[in-house]
Amino acid sequence: MALSSSLVSLGIIVGIYAILALGLNIKFGYTGLLDIGHVAFYLVGAYVTALLVLPSADTQQFATYVLGWNWPWLPAIAAGTVVAGLLGMLVALPAIRLREDYLAIAVLGISVILKRIVQSEGWLANGPGSLRGFDQPFRSHFPIPADTLQAAVLLGFVVFVLWTVATHLLAQVGTGRGTEVATDGGEKTGTDAGPRADGGVTAGRTISGTPGIGGWVVDGLLALTTLGVGYVAARRSRMQTSETEQRVLLGVGALFGLAGGVVTWQAFEWWTVFDVNLDWLFGLVVFAAVTAGFYGANRRYAPLAGAVTATAAFGVALVAGESPMVAFVFLAALSLFVWVFGVVAVVRRYSDLSGRDFGVALGLAVMFVACFAPLIVLGGGSGDAMSSVGLFVTMGLLVAFLYGVYYLGTNWERFGSGVAFVRIVGVGAIWLFVIRYFVMANIVPLQRGGVGAVVDNTVQNLVWLMKFQAGTAVFDYSRFLLVLTLASLGMLYYLSEITVESPFGRVLKAIREDEDVATSLGKNTFAYKVQSMMLGSALAGFAGGLTAIYFQSLVHTMFAPRVTFIAFLALIIGGTANNKGMILGATIYWAFQKATADIAAFFPTAARSSVQALRLAFIGALLIVILYYRPEGLWGEKRTVAEVAEE
Numbered sequence: 001m002a003l004s005s006s007l008v009s010l011g012i013i014v015g016i017y018a019i020l021a022l023g024l025n026i027k028f029g030y031t032g033l034l035d036i037g038h039v040a041f042y043l044v045g046a047y048v049t050a051l052l053v054l055p056s057a058d059t060q061q062f063a064t065y066v067l068g069w070n071w072p073w074l075p076a077i078a079a080g081t082v083v084a085g086l087l088g089m090l091v092a093l094p095a096i097r098l099r100e101d102y103l104a105i106a107v108l109g110i111s112v113i114l115k116r117i118v119q120s121e122g123w124l125a126n127g128p129g130s131l132r133g134f135d136q137p138f139r140s141h142f143p144i145p146a147d148t149l150q151a152a153v154l155l156g157f158v159v160f161v162l163w164t165v166a167t168h169l170l171a172q173v174g175t176g177r178g179t180e181v182a183t184d185g186g187e188k189t190g191t192d193a194g195p196r197a198d199g200g201v202t203a204g205r206t207i208s209g210t211p212g213i214g215g216w217v218v219d220g221l222l223a224l225t226t227l228g229v230g231y232v233a234a235r236r237s238r239m240q241t242s243e244t245e246q247r248v249l250l251g252v253g254a255l256f257g258l259a260g261g262v263v264t265w266q267a268f269e270w271w272t273v274f275d276v277n278l279d280w281l282f283g284l285v286v287f288a289a290v291t292a293g294f295y296g297a298n299r300r301y302a303p304l305a306g307a308v309t310a311t312a313a314f315g316v317a318l319v320a321g322e323s324p325m326v327a328f329v330f331l332a333a334l335s336l337f338v339w340v341f342g343v344v345a346v347v348r349r350y351s352d353l354s355g356r357d358f359g360v361a362l363g364l365a366v367m368f369v370a371c372f373a374p375l376i377v378l379g380g381g382s383g384d385a386m387s388s389v390g391l392f393v394t395m396g397l398l399v400a401f402l403y404g405v406y407y408l409g410t411n412w413e414r415f416g417s418g419v420a421f422v423r424i425v426g427v428g429a430i431w432l433f434v435i436r437y438f439v440m441a442n443i444v445p446l447q448r449g450g451v452g453a454v455v456d457n458t459v460q461n462l463v464w465l466m467k468f469q470a471g472t473a474v475f476d477y478s479r480f481l482l483v484l485t486l487a488s489l490g491m492l493y494y495l496s497e498i499t500v501e502s503p504f505g506r507v508l509k510a511i512r513e514d515e516d517v518a519t520s521l522g523k524n525t526f527a528y529k530v531q532s533m534m535l536g537s538a539l540a541g542f543a544g545g546l547t548a549i550y551f552q553s554l555v556h557t558m559f560a561p562r563v564t565f566i567a568f569l570a571l572i573i574g575g576t577a578n579n580k581g582m583i584l585g586a587t588i589y590w591a592f593q594k595a596t597a598d599i600a601a602f603f604p605t606a607a608r609s610s611v612q613a614l615r616l617a618f619i620g621a622l623l624i625v626i627l628y629y630r631p632e633g634l635w636g637e638k639r640t641v642a643e644v645a646e647e
Contacts, residue, residue: 003441004464008482010594014586015485016546020563021570021582022496023539028568029576029637030500031532032512034100036564037107038540040091040114041084043559045541047118047125049073049080050548053134060133063126073137074285077545084541085534092533096526111561119556132553136477143467143474147321153267156260156314158480159330161487162465164293164306166337167230170222171237171299173208173344207235208344218344225337226305227330233305241300249304253294256307261287263314296494327475328466335465350427354417361427364405368428369435371397372602391603436598437461485546489583492539496579499535508532509577569619573626575633584635592619 020042027033051067053076095106118125125131141150206215208222223231265283294303313330320326374393412421441461445453466473499505510518511525518525548554566589573588574581596615603611
């Protein structure tokens with residue numbers, strides 16, 4: 001099986017835990033509330049959502065639970081989010097005045113109590129058994145393409161989300177203050193230099209910021225992988241938009257939202273409450289969401305590119321029906337865009353590294369992979385003498401490799417080129433991913449099918465948004481769930497950024513730094529802390545609803561206290577009071593979990609459990625290193641414009 005499917009599953013988990021960490025960041029990172037019972041609100045959101053979407057318990061065998069109202073997923077998740085937020089308020093009212101350590105103990109106790117109630121009260125949510133029997137939203141319309149109006153609508157939604165995000169990212173390349181693309185002369189002139197009126201894309205400049213012929217080649221690849229639409233819209237987004245253009249764009253957004261709402265209303269006939277059809281309400285929600293998206297976008301031509309491409313995808317899907325080329329054209333190109341954009345982003349991010357530095361990073365990655373060569377060559381799991389020798393040699397090589405990395409890091413000032421060694425390790429991790437995804441993944445196909453199988457497997461891994469089955473490329477449900485999760489993450493991240501950058505967010509940070517000072521300035525700190533608790537808990541409830549969708553089954557053991565500590569680990573790795581850091585921290589943690597699971601597969605069966613157990617020690621060591629050398633996290637706290645201006 002292509003590794004792309006494993007990458008999709010990893011992305012879904014990362015998205016869910018990033019939302020969970022966003023909620024914790026509002027509580028702890030911005031307000032200073034030590035909530036180590038954050039999992040309680042995650043549990044409430046998941047169970048309320050599941051109990052609302054489930055059919056009546058009378059229709060289920062060997063299961064007892066309350067509610068069972070057969071709601072659709074959208075209002076069910078909204079209800080779970082609201083209930084989790086209200087629970088956060090109820091918990092905060094008596095406990096928020098406690099000292100920090102007592103508050104932590106109180107919320108931890110509440111999380112354990114809720115978990116025990118779900119486990120022991122069989123009438124509530126099937127007791128110690130799993131709560132299952134609910135369908136995933138829109139599951140019957142997949143895989144796409146399909147010859148239905150609903151499938152065309154879903155394809156249009158996916159294309160709209162992906163193309164909007166891709167164009168927005170492309171429009172941001174090189175337009176920050178002080179970059180070589182943003183200034184008039186093409187050179188960095190300091191933070192006081194504002195961006196050019198044209199966004200720095202005229203007068204022979206490339207949108208990628210790469211000079212010379214190479215820049216035009218990169219621009220050509222970016223244009224090709226966005227079918228031209230995203231590239232043109234990205235260039236337009238980098239220019240200053242007049243008031244007339246803004247009104248036109250908002251009008252286009254309203255029209256597209258209206259069309260999307262009407263089509264959705266007609267396409268989905270599944271929401272009936274007390275024999276009253278409420279499809280129009282879902283259409284109204286779509287209209288409001290799309291229009292608000294156009295209005296709130298900083299670069300309004302980005303959603304326009306998504307709207308144009310989504311309309312084209314919807315129309316072609318209706319005309320072509322089940323033709324496999326429909327989804328392939330619109331999604332395969334975007335799959336390639338991710339790789340091209342990723343390479344451009346990495347090169348720009350590490351532009352201060354020399355070719356020697358990249359070579360050292362590649363050497364570290366290759367040596368790490370080579371440590372497992374004896375285990376692969378001599379065999380693993382057979383239990384014979386040669387297998388034991390391979391295991392012993394591999395362990396020795398791993399110890400030597402770790403010592404070599406430690407020695408190189410401590411002496412990097414003598415051997416290095418002036419950049420921090422942690423940046424070399426970061427590039428090495430990227431090289432390791434490339435080796436695993438494009439080289440090691442092709443070893444078995446090469447052995448079984450030769451060069452043709454390698455080419456086929458590589459294509460499947462490159463076109464990761466499509467699943468290849470029986471010689472046909474389709475867009476399956478797991479990839480749709482990935483888009484749904486990442487779209488939810490993007491929406492909640494945007495709302496979180498608006499919240500923390502507002503005067504409300506600045507008051508939260510003031511409370512964190514010194515509550516007495518905030519009180520002396522006339523702020524009701526008690527009310528602000530309760531509101532912070534509500535917002536963070538509501539985000540955790542939303543993450544719980546997505547978890548119910550993804551796993552399609554809930555059991556009390558999924559909501560152990562370790563979930564809170566995973567969210568805290570993501571927060572510490574990424575950096576407190578930095579919402580982007582929550583996404584980075586969740587990505588690093590779950591990528592590490594996935595990588596260690598892959599490494600364990602190389603070892604004999606009897607040793608795999610021990611190898612997987614060791615990753616807890618590595619995670620603990622990673623946490624200690626970050627807290628010691630960089631207590632602010634990898635990205636550190638994000639400062640607002642007002643805070644920078646005060647310096």
